[in-house]
Amino acid sequence: MAGGFVPWPGPEATRYRSAGHWRGAPLGHLLREAAAQHGERTALIDARTRLTFAGLDTRADRTAAGLAESGIRPGDRVLVQLPNRVEFAVLLFALFRLGALPVLALPGHRESELKHLAELSEAVAFVTTDELEGHDHRPVIRALLEVCPSLRHTVVIGDPDGVEEAIAYGSLDREPVRLPDPDPSGPAVLLLSGGSTGLPKLIPRTHDDYAYNARRMAELCRLGPADVYLAVLPAAHNLPLACPGLLGALMSGAATVFAENASPPEVFPLIERERVTVTALVPPLAALWSRAVEWVGCDLAGLRLVQVGGARLPEPTARILPDALGCTLQQVFGMAEGLLCATRLDDPPETVATTQGRPVSSDDEIRIVAGDDTAVPDGETGELLTRGPYTIRGYYRAPEHNARAFTADGFYRSGDLVRRTPGGDLVVEGRVKEQINRAGEKVSPEEVEHHLLAHPAVAQAVVIGVPDDVLGERVCACLLLAPDTTPDAAPDAGQPAGAPDAAALGEFLRDRGVAAFKRPQQVETVEAWPLTGVGKIDRRALTVIAADHARARVPH
Template sequence: MSAPEESRQARPQALDGWTPWPAEMADLYRRAGYWRGETLGRLLRERAARHPDRIALVSGDRRLSYGELDRRADRLAAGLLHLGLRPGDRVVVQLPNIAEFFEVCFALFRLGALPVLALPAHRRAEIAYFCEHTEAVAYVIADRDGGFDYRALASQIRRDVGTLRHVLVAGEPGEHTALSSLDREPVELPEPAAGDVAFFQLSGGSTGVPKLIPRTHDDYLYSVRASAEICGLDEGSVYLAVLPVAHNFTLSSPGSLGVLHAGGRVVLCRRPSPDEALPWIERERVTMTALVPPLASVWLEAARAARHDLSSLKVLQVGGARLPAEVARRVGPALGCKVQQVFGMAEGLVNYTRLDDPDAIALETQGRPISPHDEVRVVDDDDRDVEPGQVGHLLTRGPYTIRGYYRADAHNEKAFTRDGFYRTGDLVRRTREGYLVVEGRAKDQINRGGEKIAAEEVENHVLAHPAVRDAALVAMPDAHLGERSCAFLVARGQPPPAREINAFLRERGVAQFKVPDRIEWLDALPTTSVGKVDKKALRRWIADRLAQGARA
């Protein structure tokens, strides 16, 4: 139920550990019309009032209209309130691409509780941290997905995290609470302030586990609206979500929320393989979908032999890592649609190639920013601006780029400049037209097909093995994924088999994509002149070995 109109402009909540925009910049963004005092819960409410019977979500055999999704969010919000959840409570949401993801998120938006959007691939190490760091009171899961039983994981987490009172399960609940049991008659709820934090996303992370990214209703909805406009979405748009819906790319670039904003239809696909996804394109007359580069290559190969009618597809977005120009050129001939490159981050800044850009830009750059007020700097190691065309570190601030991670003061001192620019960790060059070309990562991070791996986090887990004395994780080139991970280890005696190390990491709850793809044992790790591990030398060594045809 909606609250009085004046609640839209209510004073933002005082959330411990959140860094708001400076008052003068917030005023600027409001005057410019970027921040309109709207909330995510109201987004659905208004679309449902406008076209209640139009299909909003397709999830397996379920087809939910805007009106049905709106009513489900109201009834679930009432059930969560009855369960004891209150505005400001944090709730870790770990759901695959199913309708319940949107039902839960919109219910929490209505209630003013804050979703923490975990990914299906996360395991005990990450989920325990998210719950502890946010003092989460509830954890929402599917019963099983991809052969993994999330209920068993939830039981472990609940024993270990004192604040966690509820585990809510989409499907068979086991010892937990069925999400379907929370259906209640709607109650009147005060609408959160648009300047409030609405939810938390996760950083790719260059050190340790992912950092938490606080997004407000105002800033996120601006990104959604502007993205939908840039991408030409309208009521006839049909978006196929094949990447995890909690990813910023799939959620808002323009993603599912952009399509719902435009009044279109979101089709949820559980697996990104072309065998599962291509039939959905034919069946639902999909007009847009989004992939990471490795998947795009797989789809292009599959499309050559596919017998499905893909003629409805107008745009294939590719993001998460740089798309090689030679692959981009194959999209049109193979799929009969335009390719749109997207380069963005959950911390804020999103760049798009425009749909009317010439091929020289659309195929060879990663786009330009959404907003006229996106401030972008490309600097050298001493934070001095470089000339257009030169490679440098990307810094940015703007109306939808955060000013700090949640409860991370020490990290924020390094990740943000004193005047509020976010250090993205990307190496880019900027063309004279203002488009960005991504040249790599300055941070110690591995981009495994769009999944970001923080080397330090994995190293810390490996070092817990009694046979390992020293460890360094680096990226190694891979034709399919762009990068895979190679762990260089120093043993305390006889090195154990690689399978023992990998089993050890899985037992510690490390996500599968973070388990090293290759392990090399050394007598000692190379060091620089100041005694630091020389990871450049390790990356060069493994790249040379692979180039010489050594078996990975």
């Protein structure tokens, strides 16, 4: 394992090349080919900018030259935290061409997550904006620079005032220089894991495997030059980035529209104006959009395909969405680590409504196993294990975790519980390990619990996911309070006076640099934990209690 990257074994790499899955072209070349073929056609659109394929190609070259001149070298890791804007794509391809590895943080990440990612990757640079999600982001930048000595360069889109020695993004514009091509079999980008056992791990995707990932999904979506893809989920996510996402759209000659707001009154007019044909949503957004067409008067007739992934789509939403939005639904089940399953555009409606589809590659290998790794029959639930031409063989710089997360013969233990239908489609039934899926964002209870224990009023904390009609699951903190916090009488609100509520815990976690999507929306206090038969805290019982309390508090 050189430099923390685990390659595919030689015989399998040879097989994937022979099959045509891996074509030996760096990702930067894919844009070059698209620019040669589609030149002056529109490639990217955001609220500020429209850019052609040729223009994107040129800007990527000029930005790569500026990054090289500022001291970024091939193999360097660069922490990137940008909203859905044209600059995201320009910077991504600039780094591909330079051979530096973008570490794709999410817009919602704050000091805690950014510090972890910078330290784990030993990032030498941080690229972000002066304002993020409506807030001045420069205090976060300064705080990160104080605790991460590896960060030698900071690039700020907007006003870098107050950030010591920061480089203004515009100053990276330089005359293109000849740069050596990176190794297509080497890592191109570091994605983030869902963090089911704590803070995110880094997922190294190579030029070869990620190009195949995007190309195969573009084929299944029948993406072509007449399409307009809307990136409404954060573009750093695997789904809007390469399933087919931005990369698949560029490879297919389709335009990509970046949206920073997913609310129907904001995004529906954008769909109408730009004649969007394809987009990807998480289940809560799919449900919201399906209802919103009744009260947001826009022409969505151009929309032909909506993908829904990130979490299992509830069957009622799957049944109403096609008629509500006037389009085909494609369920997508996958992971940034690799494997993608999808329903096909010509699948029967019942298959689309009730399954998460089947593997997209002929060389995807699937095992569904019991706890002892023995295979379970079709129709029974087990853990999904997988390997294939775009599923990683190891996390970046995580040898101890890799020993647990991968079998001896290279199958990735996904942690997903699935069953296989007679037709070969998978149905997702849950997770082996506890993980909260809040609107497609994965929240590790262990991580949030660690932060909550630092609160002076908290003696013990258990974080659970509670079913939520809008979010899918909301984050709920169950607290056993420190003895001197709990008074004799509880107030009318149902919590002990002095107990921190959701707003107070939110402020506390914000001050600790925890992303907003990980902060509890519900808080419950207990005098004693419900226990299972073997004496462990009964998380399922807590979930029932929290759900009952939430229903009781809703006015009828």
